[in-house]
Amino acid sequence: MRHLLAVALSFSLSACFFVVKEGPPDGHVHASSFHGGTRTAEASAEKSGANAKAASAVFPYAIHQKSLANGLKVIVVPMPADGLVSYWSIVRTGSRDEVEPGVTGFAHFFEHMMFRGTEKHPEYDKITNGIGADANAFTSDDITAYHLSFAKQDLPIVVDVEADRFQHLQYDETQFKTEAGAVYGEYRKSRTSPFSVLFEALQNAAFDVHTYKHTTIGFEADIQKMPEQFEYSKSFFQRFYRPENVIVFVTGDVEPAATFALIEQNYSGWKKGYTAPKVPAEPPQTAQRRITVPFEGQTLPLLCVSFKGERFLPKDRRTQAGQLLGELAFGETAPLYKKLVLDEQRLEMLGASFSPSRDPSLWSVFAMVKDPADVPAIEGEIWDAIAVLQREPVAVERLDEIRSREKYGFLTGLSTPDGVASAVAYPIAMTGGLECIEQQYATLDQVTPEDVQAAARAWLRPESSTVALLHTADSPPAPAVLAHQPVLFPVPEDPNVVFKLWFQVGSQDDPPGKEGLAALVGDLLSEGGTKSKAYDQILAELFPLAAGYRVSVDKEMTVMSGTVHRDKAAEFYALFSDAVLNPGFRTEDFERLRDAAVSALENTLRFSSDEDLGKAVLTARVFRGTRYAHPALGTVQSLKALSVDDAREFWRTHFTKENVVLALGGAYTDGLRARVQADLARLASGTPAMLAPPAVAPLQGRHALIVEKPGPSTAISFGFPIDVK
Known part of the structure; x- marks a missing residue:
C-alpha cells in the first residue's frame, strides 16, 4: 500500500513537501547569518533573548545568506557532513510560469537541456562523473531544481561548471530536436501509469485559465510540436534563467565566507533580465x-x-x-x-x-x-x-x-x-x-x-x-445492480428525502422455538448500536437532524424506514446505512430489547390492550398449527430462549442483497441513489428459501373463543381466513 501511495503522490499536483511557499520576504538580506529564521552569531550578542529564540527554532542549523549585485541569492548552511556537500541551483520557475498558449512543457524541457554543456565545458556529464558527483534535476508546477552531491574538495569545480551552464548554455537545433523527441517519449511512458493519466485529465478539468491546468510535462499537442520551437526555447532560457530568478543553496561540510567568495567570483558576470510572467488568476468555481x-x-x-x-x-x-x-x-x-x-x-x-x-x-x-x-x-x-x-x-x-x-x-x-x-x-x-x-x-x-x-x-x-x-478503458464501472428494481418517487421540490428498505422476511420465518426472533432483529437494527457507534451516540447524532429511522415487522416482511430534510440527507444516510450494513448486536442492546419485548407480552398485551389481545388470540385460533399463529413479538418462553448469536445469524441469512427492495422518495439525488444501491450490494449474498403460504384448515360453522381477564373493558374481534390470490 505504501508503494502505491508513493507512486500516486509522486505524480501529484505539486511536490509533496509540507513546509513551503509564500511570496518573497521584503528586501534582500546581505551577508547575514540566521539560525532557524532568527539572528545568531554577532546579532545574538546584542540581545540576550535571541539565544532563547534560536534554541526554540525548528530548523537546527545556522543559515547564512548573501545577495549579489545582480540579484542572485546564495544560501549556505554548514552542517556536520564528513566531507560531503550538496549544491542546488533552484530556479523559481515551473510549469506554472508557462503562460503562452501552445508552448507548455518548456520548464521541464530545460531540465533536460541544461545537461547539454557549454563552449567552455561541452561534456557536462564527463566532468561530474569524473569527480564522482551525483547530479540530477527535477521540475514541478512551481520549481525547477538542479542538484549535485560531491566531496567538499570539488566545490570549486562544481561552482565553475554550474555557473557556466546557467550563463552560457549551448545547444544547436539538432540537439534541441533530439531532446524534444526524448521528452515526448517520456510523456508516452507516463501514459502507462494510471496516476499520471488521471492527474493530467483532472488538472485539465479542474482549472479554466490558470496554468495549473496543464501538468509539468505539458499538453501532449504542445510536446508533439516542441521540435518546431527551437527559437522559442532560446527566448525561454533568456527570460527565466536569470540571476534574480535563481537561488543557489549550498549545505554540508562548507565554510560560508569562502563559499560566498567562490560563488561571487563565478556568478557576478551573470546579467539581470528576469520579468515575472502574468499568471492568470483562476475564477471561483461555483459547481461541482x-x-x-x-x-x-x-x-x-x-x-x-x-x-x-x-x-x-x-x-x-x-x-x-x-x-x-x-x-x-x-x-x-x-x-x-x-x-x-x-x-x-x-x-x-x-x-x-x-x-x-x-x-x-x-x-x-x-x-x-x-x-x-x-x-x-x-x-x-x-x-x-x-x-x-x-x-x-x-x-x-x-x-x-x-x-x-x-x-x-x-x-x-x-x-x-x-x-x-x-x-x-x-x-x-x-x-x-x-x-x-x-x-x-x-x-x-x-x-x-x-x-x-x-x-x-x-x-x-x-x-x-x-x-x-x-x-x-474497456471496463467502465457499472452501477451496482440489486436483484429487485428500486422503487423511485423523485419529487425535486420536496423538502425531504424518504428511505425505505423492504426485506422479504417476517415472523413467519422465525425458527421453531425461537418465535419473536425476526421482530427482535428489527429492534436491534432500529434501536441498537452498530459496530462503531453505541445507540446513545446514534441518538445524539440524529437529534440535531430532527430525523430518525424505525423498523416494522409483520408476518412476511420487514421494512426499515427513515425521513430527513434534504439538507441533512448525507449526514442521516451515514447513520442509516451503518445500521443496516454494520449492526453491532451488542449484548447490552440485545438484553434491553429482549426484556422490553417480554414486558410488552406480559404487561401490555396481556393486561393493557384488550383489542390487541383479542386480535392475537383470534390470529392464533385461525392460523393454528401454522407459522402465522404466534404474535410477531413471539412468546415469553421463546424470547427467553434467544441469544445474540441467534440474532446475528438470522440477520446474516435473511438481510441479503438478493432479499431487499429499495424505495426512495422526495428530493434525493442521482448520486445518493447510486450510493444506496452500491451499499446494499455489499450485504451478504444469499437467497433464503421462500416459504409456501400456510395451509389453513377451513372453518365450519361459527366458533367463539372467550378470554377471561380482570378489567373493566371488553373487546370483541371476529374474522375468517380468505384466499387473496
Whole structure:
C-alpha cells in the first residue's frame, strides 16, 4: 500500500513537501547569518533573548545568506557532513510560469537541456562523473531544481561548471530536436501509469485559465510540436534563467565566507533580465465538476475527489489547518482508513495530497477501489468523513499527534546534506528564503480544532470540487445492480428525502422455538448500536437532524424506514446505512430489547390492550398449527430462549442483497441513489428459501373463543381466513 501511495503522490499536483511557499520576504538580506529564521552569531550578542529564540527554532542549523549585485541569492548552511556537500541551483520557475498558449512543457524541457554543456565545458556529464558527483534535476508546477552531491574538495569545480551552464548554455537545433523527441517519449511512458493519466485529465478539468491546468510535462499537442520551437526555447532560457530568478543553496561540510567568495567570483558576470510572467488568476468555481477517465491498461478503479485549495500562507492559521485535513481524515491513522482499508478491505489504497503551492491549487483525496460497483459508496464515505470534519471539532490530542508528525517528519530528513537541501528546496523556491519555516511551525502550534473546522467548511465544499474516476478503458464501472428494481418517487421540490428498505422476511420465518426472533432483529437494527457507534451516540447524532429511522415487522416482511430534510440527507444516510450494513448486536442492546419485548407480552398485551389481545388470540385460533399463529413479538418462553448469536445469524441469512427492495422518495439525488444501491450490494449474498403460504384448515360453522381477564373493558374481534390470490 505504501508503494502505491508513493507512486500516486509522486505524480501529484505539486511536490509533496509540507513546509513551503509564500511570496518573497521584503528586501534582500546581505551577508547575514540566521539560525532557524532568527539572528545568531554577532546579532545574538546584542540581545540576550535571541539565544532563547534560536534554541526554540525548528530548523537546527545556522543559515547564512548573501545577495549579489545582480540579484542572485546564495544560501549556505554548514552542517556536520564528513566531507560531503550538496549544491542546488533552484530556479523559481515551473510549469506554472508557462503562460503562452501552445508552448507548455518548456520548464521541464530545460531540465533536460541544461545537461547539454557549454563552449567552455561541452561534456557536462564527463566532468561530474569524473569527480564522482551525483547530479540530477527535477521540475514541478512551481520549481525547477538542479542538484549535485560531491566531496567538499570539488566545490570549486562544481561552482565553475554550474555557473557556466546557467550563463552560457549551448545547444544547436539538432540537439534541441533530439531532446524534444526524448521528452515526448517520456510523456508516452507516463501514459502507462494510471496516476499520471488521471492527474493530467483532472488538472485539465479542474482549472479554466490558470496554468495549473496543464501538468509539468505539458499538453501532449504542445510536446508533439516542441521540435518546431527551437527559437522559442532560446527566448525561454533568456527570460527565466536569470540571476534574480535563481537561488543557489549550498549545505554540508562548507565554510560560508569562502563559499560566498567562490560563488561571487563565478556568478557576478551573470546579467539581470528576469520579468515575472502574468499568471492568470483562476475564477471561483461555483459547481461541482465530474469526469471519467479511460485508461489504456489494466487497473482497479481510481477515484479522486479534489478541491480548490489555498496558496501557501505560513502565517495564516486557517490555511495551515487546511493542510492538515488530508492526514486527519484520510491518513493511515484516520478512522476511514481503518474502516475501508484495514477492516472492510474495500480499498487497495487511500491517501491524500493537501500540499501547499505558490497559487491556489488542488487538494486531493485518492482511493483505489477493489470492487468497481463499490465506487459510489466509496465516494459517499469520503464525503461522510469530510462532513465529520465540518461538524465535529477534532480532538486536541489527535491534532497534537498530527502536529508532531509534521514537525518530526521534517526534522528526521535533515541528517544529510542532500536531505537538508531536498527538504528546503520548495520553501526557497516559493518564498525566496527560509524564514517561512519558523513562521509556518509557529502558526501550526497555534492551530485549534475550531481552525480545522473552519478550514474544512471553507475549502472542502462540493461546489469547489472536481470528482474524477479512472477506469480500464474497456471496463467502465457499472452501477451496482440489486436483484429487485428500486422503487423511485423523485419529487425535486420536496423538502425531504424518504428511505425505505423492504426485506422479504417476517415472523413467519422465525425458527421453531425461537418465535419473536425476526421482530427482535428489527429492534436491534432500529434501536441498537452498530459496530462503531453505541445507540446513545446514534441518538445524539440524529437529534440535531430532527430525523430518525424505525423498523416494522409483520408476518412476511420487514421494512426499515427513515425521513430527513434534504439538507441533512448525507449526514442521516451515514447513520442509516451503518445500521443496516454494520449492526453491532451488542449484548447490552440485545438484553434491553429482549426484556422490553417480554414486558410488552406480559404487561401490555396481556393486561393493557384488550383489542390487541383479542386480535392475537383470534390470529392464533385461525392460523393454528401454522407459522402465522404466534404474535410477531413471539412468546415469553421463546424470547427467553434467544441469544445474540441467534440474532446475528438470522440477520446474516435473511438481510441479503438478493432479499431487499429499495424505495426512495422526495428530493434525493442521482448520486445518493447510486450510493444506496452500491451499499446494499455489499450485504451478504444469499437467497433464503421462500416459504409456501400456510395451509389453513377451513372453518365450519361459527366458533367463539372467550378470554377471561380482570378489567373493566371488553373487546370483541371476529374474522375468517380468505384466499387473496
